[in-house]
Amino acid sequence: MSGPSVQDCLSPNCEERRLPADLLLLHYTGMESGAAALERLCDPVAKVSAHYLVEEDGRIFRLVLEDKRAWHAGVASWQGESDINSCSIGIEIVNPGHDFGYPDFPPAQIAAVEALCLDILARHDIPPSRVLGHSDVAPERKADPGEKFPWPLLAAAGIGHWVAPQEIVEGPVLAPGDRGDTVAELQYQLADYGYGIEVLGIYDAKTEAVVRAFQRHFRPQRVDGVADVSTAATLRMLRESLRG
Secondary structure, X not given: OOOOOOEEOOOOOEEEOXXXXXXXXXXXXXXXXXXXXXXXXXXXXXXXXXXXXXXXXXXXXXXXXXXXXXXXXOOOOEOOEOOHHHHEEEEEEXXXXXXXOOOOOOHHHHHHHHHHHHHHHHHOOOOHHHEEEHHHHOOOOOOOOOOOOOHHHHHHOOOOOOOOOOXXXXXXXXXXXXXXXXXXXXXXXXXXXXXXXXXXXXXXXXXXXXXXXXXXHHOOOOOOOOEOHHHHHHHHXXXXXXXX
16 A cells, blocks of 8 residues: 655755654644744754645645654653664654644544654664654743644554543642652652653652653643542553553
8 A cells, every 4th residue: 555645845954863763752833834844844954854745735745854853852762762763753743733723633644654654664673662742852941733643643553652531520630849759759650651751759850740741742632740549540551551
């Protein structure tokens, strides 16, 4: 079966990979138009790029060949690796993002993203738990692709790791300023899943940012950086599902 239709618009912003590609990273463009994003991703002065850009109408542009290192992740980490650009393939999805109203992703666009992801996964050894959003690897800087991105729809097609988020209920929470073993256990579980966080036993600003990133991806019904019962239970189920 042939892959999706792709138009070449190659960017000069790339270099040789230093690691094999074993992570798929999804972004939104965060700009007011797809044309502006495409221009920036191909501008040598901007020094940013991604392997692909997916327009709102489903058109796919190839900007960097997959065997090259694109410049899309910035300062980031996952499972102890900080050179995310070298180990990842990046897809920019045209959406103005939180700064410009953050509209829903159109069905034609998501269908194209799904087809592109499946095509990439067929050619690379990328496990489901390493299909991530930019906010997962850069939680203190980034919010994309955000809580409106349809991760469960992609997971149903075989793209990414997902469990149904646990219902939000009243109960104990961990929040900024809290300290102790329970906070340390939360930090350990987040780090064990892959997030770049130290186990300090203090619910600091970094912990709040990581919990918010986790919620954007895996428990999007409420994104507040507070580790409530639902957040903790969803994290636990994700880790258990990895162990089979």
